[in-house]
Structures are given as structure tokens and as C-alpha cells.
């Protein structure tokens with residue numbers, strides 16, 4: 393690892409000014425992605441700005457929305473009675489990320505800022521039509537994800553919280569990589585009075601995406617049968633040592649069917 | 657050079673570190689606590705698991721400076737000062753839950769957190785799920801799972817609740 397200066401500011405404006413005054417300074421949340429990246433010398437920041445002192449942790453439910461602050465760990469979300477009650481699928485998703493040591497440190501803000509194409513949270517954010525709150529603005533899920541590891545965030549923009557609308561029902565099904573638990577394919581389905589939303593992670597060449605044909609089918613009938621036979625074109629899917637594009641296309645149908653069944 | 661002050665196994669320590677010093681490096685190289693192992697560079701194996709403020713974490717994926725003011729417990733801090741083993745260590749021995757022993761410090765620290773955080777009891781499936789962050793290339797895991805189930809009543813001072821079986 394290259395050396396850097398470690399800083400732990402105690403206010404959000406201080407953190408933002410540290411990041412905007414030095415383009416080589418980077419934010420640090422749970423470190424579950426960034427520290428491995430640093431260890432492999434894939435990044436060389438001058439400063440690491442630890443967000444742990446900003447008080448950006450906590451969960452609240454009000455007005456049909458679940459608000460999760462950026463530094464809230466996966467374990468806290470998984471164990472939260474409020475999340476379990478309002479959006480059980482979200483608590484379950486968080487409880488299935490990595491392993492318990494990763495869940496003790498990794499945060500929702502870090503996961504969304506990173507936007508790994510195999511990460512779990514992006515599918516929940518996109519399928520639930522959540523909103524990303526930053527120090528500068530409010531970003532709709534549909535505008536936020538911009539390809540593999542790419543988001544709408546500017547370099548000195550920090551996620552402060554995420555707001556999830558409470559659906560009628562929802563579920564997440566993941567076919568995990570057995571070593572890391574990242575999604576080889578993960579499908580999040582959500583039913584709202586206005587229709588259904590389906591987001592697929594782990595499979596797309598440009599990261600998480602909505603599955604329009606499945607959304608249409610579920611809009612007509614929210615049932616496992618309706619969605620299981622909707623085909624997915626393998627053309628824009630990933631092929632790697634874990635699975636071919638064709639296999640991923642097949643898994644999307646299987647995971648979607650199981651997710652709808654689990655949503656009840 | 658930056659300094660970090662923390663408590664390790666009940667003892668206060670102030671140590672010179674670099675920004676990039678990992679918690680595991682502080683423990684092994686600065687404090688000589690070599691019970692905590694490093695088995696990978698991808699944050700997946702769990703050989704390095706220690707407790708920070710009572711919670712199991714991978715010490716290879718945390719900066720030493722992130723532990724300012726924290727209480728860290730390593731495998732060396734589990735047994736009583738007179739050498740009496742912690743019930744989890746005792747059950748690992750009794751149930752032959754180790755072979756080469758490389759994964760064992762991390763397994764034990766992870767298992768202690770798992771049992772402590774489940775006062776309602778643990779099913780075999782929950783134990784296996786709870787060990788997802790710890791890889792063992794020797795034992796095949798069965799005896800580790802048995803050891804953890806056997807340590808639960810000793811650590812909670814009562815029988816494992818029926819419902820959890």
C-alpha cells in the first residue's frame with residue numbers, strides 16, 4: 393500500500409472541503425472495498441478522509457419512507473426491526489452481503505458510491521425507486537447509476553442518506569459467488585400501486601439495470617408464472633470465469649421467479 | 657509520524673504508525689501479537705479476525721488509525737490470566753475443531769462474536785452462515801460447527817433453547 397495522510401473530520405462541511413481542496417483525496421467509509429483496492433496499489437490517494445466521525449449513521453421510518461444514513465452498516469440494516477417491518481426484503485438483502493465481518497464494517501453509502509456491478513444494494517435502490525441524498529442535491533435512482541463503477545456523484549460529492557419508498561411487496565434473490573457472496577446474478581422485484589419494478593445486478597455489462605419486459609409482465613399479473621418465462625437477451629450480459637452470458641440470462645429468469653414467489 | 661492510542665487485551669497502548677498501517681500489522685509487528693494471522697490479500701479468509709469494541713472484524717481490512725480509542729481483543733486476550741482457556745477454545749480442543757491451526761485464531765474470534773450476539777440460541781444453519789467469513793482448508797468445518805454449538809451453553813450458562821435446535 394502507498395502511504396497517505398489519514399484524516400477524520402467531525403463535520404460534513406469539513407469533510408467536503410478536504411475533498412474539494414485536493415482532487416487526490418478520497419473518502420473512506422467501511423473500507424471493505426477501498427482498503428483491498430489500496431492494498432493492491434490500484435489507487436494512490438494523498439489523503440483518506442474517514443467519514444466515521446460525521447454522525448451519518450441511523451435509520452428512520454416516516455411518511456411511507458425508510459431513510460438510511462450513509463454510514464449505516466449492513467449489519468445495522470439487517471438487524472433493524474424498523475427495516476424488517478417496513479421493507480423486509482431490504483433487511484434480508486443487507487443480511488446476505490458478504491459475511492458478518494464485512495457486514496460489521498461495510499456501509500450502504502460506500503456500496504452505492506462504489507457501484508460494483510455485482511453489488512446487492514444497487515438492485516434494491518433501483519427496483520424500489522429510492523432517492524440518493526448528497527451534500528449537494530437529491531438524485532433519483534434512475535439517474536444515479538451510470539455504468540460499471542460509475543455514478544452521478546461528483547468527486548467532492550458525498551452521499552448522506554438513501555430514502556426508500558415502502559412497497560406493497562418486494563423480495564431479493566441472489567445466486568451468490570460461493571467465495572465472496574457477491575451476486576453472480578441478483579434480482580430485486582418490487583410491487584407498488586403504480587406497477588412493478590425489477591432490477592438485475594451481477595449480470596449486466598454496464599452494471600445494474602431495470603428489466604422492462606419483466607416489469608410489464610408483472611404489471612399484468614404479479615405471479616411467478618408471469619415472469620419466469622420472460623426471456624432475457626444475453627447480448628449485453630457479462631461472461632467471466634463464474635458464468636457465461638447465456639447462463640446469466642437463464643439465472644435472471646430463475647431468480648426473478650423465485651423473488652416473485654418469495655414476495656408472496 | 658501519527659500515533660494511535662487504543663486498548664489491546666485490556667492494556668492501553670500508544671503506538672507510532674503510518675497512515676497505511678493496517679490493524680493486523682499493528683498487532684503482529686508493533687505489539688508482537690502474532691496469534692492473529694494473515695491468510696489472504698482479498699479480505700475473504702478471516703484468519704485475521706479480532707474484536708473491535710466487541711464486534712468481530714477483519715484486522716487486515718481496517719487501518720490502525722481507525723481504532724483510535726477502541727478496545728481490541730485478540731486471540732491472546734481470550735484465556736484467563738492464569739491460563740484457563742475460554743470455553744470456545746476449550747470446545748475447539750475437545751471437538752478436534754482444528755488441524756493445522758492456521759485458521760483457528762480467526763475462527764475462534766468469529767465464533768465468540770457469533771455466540772455472544774445470539775443469546776436466543778443458534779441453529780446449525782445459523783452457525784454455518786455465521787462462519788461465511790472464515791475459510792478452513794483442513795477440517796471440513798463439521799467439527800468447528802460442533803465446537804461452537806457445544807460452547808454456546810458454556811458461554812450463556814444455560815442449555816441451548818429447544819426452538820433454536
Ligand SMILES: Cc1cc2nc3c(=O)[nH]c(=O)nc-3n(C[C@H](O)[C@H](O)[C@H](O)COP(=O)(O)OP(=O)(O)OC[C@H]3O[C@@H](n4cnc5c(N)ncnc54)[C@H](O)[C@@H]3O)c2cc1C
Nearest residue numbers: 421422423424425426490498499501502505512551573574
Ligand atoms: C469478502 C467481501 C465480500 C463482499 N460481498 C459483498 C456482497 O455479497 N454484496 C455486496 O453488495 N457487497 C459485497 N462486498 C462489498 C461490501 O458491501 C462493501 O462494504 C461495499 O461495497 C463498500 O462499502 P464500504 O462502506 O466498505 O466503502 P469503502 O470501501 O470505504 O468505500 C468504497 C468507495 O465509496 C466511496 N465512498 C464511501 N462512502 C461514501 C459516501 N458516503 N459518499 C461518497 N462516496 C463514498 C469511497 O471513497 C470509495 O471510493 C463484499 C466485500 C468483501 C470484502
Ligand code: FES
Nearest residue numbers: 695701702704716
Ligand atoms: S487475512 Fe484474509 S481476511 Fe484478513
Ligand code: FES
Nearest residue numbers: 755759792793794
Ligand atoms: S485447521 Fe488448517 S486451515 Fe483450518
